[in-house]
Amino acid sequence: MEKDIILDSIADGVFTVDDNWRITSFNRAAEQITGVRREDAVGQRCKDVLKADVCEKGCILRKTIQSGKSIVNRTVHIVDAAGRRLPISISTALLKDEQGRIVGAVETFRDISVEEKLRNAIAERYSFEDIISKNNRMHQLFDILPDVADSASTVLLEGESGTGKELFARAIHHLSPRKKQPFIAVNCGALPDTLLESELFGYKAGAFTDAKKDKPGRFRLAERGTLFLDEVGDISPALQVRLLRVLQEKTYEPLGSVETVPSDVRIIAATNRRLQELVKEGKFREDLYYRIHVIRMELPPLRDRMEDIPLLADHFIHHFNLLQKKEISGLSGEALACFVSYDYPGNVRELQNMIEHAFILCKSGLIEPHHLPENICLPRSMESSGSNETMNMKDLEAVFITNMLRRHQWNRLQTAKALGIHKSTLFRKIKALRIQIPPQSPAT
Amino acid sequence: MRVAVTVWEDTVSTVCDFSSRLLVFDVTGDEVKNRSFIPFETGIMPERVNQLEALGVEVLLCGAISRPLERMIRASGVKVIPCLRGSIEEVIGAYLDGGLSDARFTLPGFGPGAIRVRGRRRRRGGVCRLPDMVKGDDGGGRG
Numbered sequence: 001m002e003k004d005i006i007l008d009s010i011a012d013g014v015f016t017v018d019d020n021w022r023i024t025s026f027n028r029a030a031e032q033i034t035g036v037r038r039e040d041a042v043g044q045r046c047k048d049v050l051k052a053d054v055c056e057k058g059c060i061l062r063k064t065i066q067s068g069k070s071i072v073n074r075t076v077h078i079v080d081a082a083g084r085r086l087p088i089s090i091s092t093a094l095l096k097d098e099q100g101r102i103v104g105a106v107e108t109f110r111d112i113s114v115e116e117k118l119r120n121a122i123a124e125r126y127s128f129e130d131i132i133s134k135n136n137r138m139h140q141l142f143d144i145l146p147d148v149a150d151s152a153s154t155v156l157l158e159g160e161s162g163t164g165k166e167l168f169a170r171a172i173h174h175l176s177p178r179k180k181q182p183f184i185a186v187n188c189g190a191l192p193d194t195l196l197e198s199e200l201f202g203y204k205a206g207a208f209t210d211a212k213k214d215k216p217g218r219f220r221l222a223e224r225g226t227l228f229l230d231e232v233g234d235i236s237p238a239l240q241v242r243l244l245r246v247l248q249e250k251t252y253e254p255l256g257s258v259e260t261v262p263s264d265v266r267i268i269a270a271t272n273r274r275l276q277e278l279v280k281e282g283k284f285r286e287d288l289y290y291r292i293h294v295i296r297m298e299l300p301p302l303r304d305r306m307e308d309i310p311l312l313a314d315h316f317i318h319h320f321n322l323l324q325k326k327e328i329s330g331l332s333g334e335a336l337a338c339f340v341s342y343d344y345p346g347n348v349r350e351l352q353n354m355i356e357h358a359f360i361l362c363k364s365g366l367i368e369p370h371h372l373p374e375n376i377c378l379p380r381s382m383e384s385s386g387s388n389e390t391m392n393m394k395d396l397e398a399v400f401i402t403n404m405l406r407r408h409q410w411n412r413l414q415t416a417k418a419l420g421i422h423k424s425t426l427f428r429k430i431k432a433l434r435i436q437i438p439p440q441s442p443a444t
Numbered sequence: 445m446r447v448a449v450t451v452w453e454d455t456v457s458t459v460c461d462f463s464s465r466l467l468v469f470d471v472t473g474d475e476v477k478n479r480s481f482i483p484f485e486t487g488i489m490p491e492r493v494n495q496l497e498a499l500g501v502e503v504l505l506c507g508a509i510s511r512p513l514e515r516m517i518r519a520s521g522v523k524v525i526p527c528l529r530g531s532i533e534e535v536i537g538a539y540l541d542g543g544l545s546d547a548r549f550t551l552p553g554f555g556p557g558a559i560r561v562r563g564r565r566r567r568r569g570g571v572c573r574l575p576d577m578v579k580g581d582d583g584g585g586r587g
Binding site: 037044049053055 | 452457458459461462463464507508509510511512514529551552553554
């Protein structure tokens with residue numbers, strides 16, 4: 001009785017089993033989580049009460065009894081009495097009698113639905129609040145963002161892959177009068193032409209083989225909201241004509257339909273290519289270009305806003321700390337030196353991937369250069385010394401200069417200019433720091 | 445009539461959502477014919493539903509089941525008799541005899557009387573309708 005009072009005071013679900021997997025005690029929190037009453041649970045086999053995915057495939061209590069080792073915080077899923085699938089975190093331990101003989105086991109568990117939801121929400125997608133920058137060009141874009149959002153005009157976002165075009169598109173939508181309506185994104189480059197056409201405009205039953213029932217297109221789904229057409233430069237000339245018609249006439253016909261459907265959708269288009277050049281090459285219709293190019297915003301690549309690296313790195317560290325339940329405190333000075341001297345062809349997305357990479361290797365504390373992908377630091381010192389050794393100022397300088405050289409295709413004159421030093425100073429440093437220059441690299 | 449049971453070893457699998465094996469058989473009058481054990485799709489829910497449809501299953505006997513999966517299976521025209529436990533042979537026998545309402549075939553937590561699950565009273569006849577409530581509308585009972 002006293003034992004029950006103690007168990008009931010615990011917030012986590014707790015039950016004990018005998019050596020036949022029959023439940024011998026079951027506390028109040030366990031009742032709440034599983035939806036099974038204590039009197040129904042006691043005496044039953046634990047798998048019939050807990051109803052977890054591991055019960056029949058790899059019983060955790062069985063493993064504990066067989067190995068004699070506790071299992072801590074294993075995430076499993078159960079189906080409760082209300083038919084909900086819940087993630088729970090389970091820990092187990094052995095129960096022994098006075099002689100030390102194993103007489104059963106105890107399992108504690110807690111509902112982690114809230115944490116899992118939070119994790120999913122974080123992992124699913126960044127929101128427009130994640131656009132962070134202290135760069136001037138970015139701030140100029142931030143300044144016009146509310147006005148751009150407030151207008152109903154079509155927007156063209158240009159920028160390299162990974163610069164955050166979709167984030168900007170979402171920001172425009174969320175700041176616009178259409179914010180309570182849907183935001184629908186389509187990657188035009190990811191779908192073949194025929195599929196893209198049916199995705200955008202939908203189809204009627206019988207329009208083609210397997211079209212058994214009507215399917216609304218993205219234009220329909222985005223009605224009164226915003227349609228984000230990513231990689232718009234990749235769409236075919238035939239589809240460009242159809243898109244032009246929607247923009248001009250605000251109407252379209254689903255595939256296989258004879259009816260014209262009116263469309264009230266704001267278009268935000270994005271491309272990582274120069275649309276104007278595609279127009280010159282005859283690959284993109286000029287009339288469509290001018291329909292899209294009402295407001296143009298060019299997002300700078302990350303290498304042009306290097307001052308944002310520490311901010312973004314902190315942001316992603318916070319993000320992955322939440323997501324992976326870690327306590328990484330930040331970047332070491334050496335790691336930051338590597339980060340700021342890299343040129344990021346993949347832009348912010350690449351930076352995020354690097355931090356994610358570091359989170360796999362770094363257990364706690366600061367992220368160090370040896371936690372980073374090999375290609376971002378070319379640490380001459382790391383080749384000669386153990387990776388766990390701390391770099392000294394000389395090593396740090398070597399890493400920095402090496403990365404700056406690589407960023408400028410090993411052109412020493414351009415690198416010297418970028419560093420703000422005379423070329424002879426750079427040559428002297430290269431020699432003194434024993435930096436290896438690839439053969440046939442341009443000196444100037 | 446084609447019936448399927450989710451199985452684990454020689455018993456009804458505790459949770460339909462996590463089960464990896466089916467016993468499928470045909471019922472003609474009092475007879476059980478064409479018994480076969482087959483793997484049950486372990487991927488996403490729609491795959492499980494599609495498999496039951498493809499097998500021509502009309503009645504599914506199973507243990508606990510999540511609300512979304514149960515709804516999807518029912519929506520595909522399969523009758524679901526959930527929250528069962530016990531040996532396969534006894535459950536099949538009880539199904540044919542109309543005896544699944546016996547408490548020994550009901551998983552703990554799904555018998556008469558319900559407890560509050562985090563402030564909400566679980567509705568009787570919700571996810572796990574008691575077997576005697578489904579008997580008669582599944583058409584598979586003998587009595």
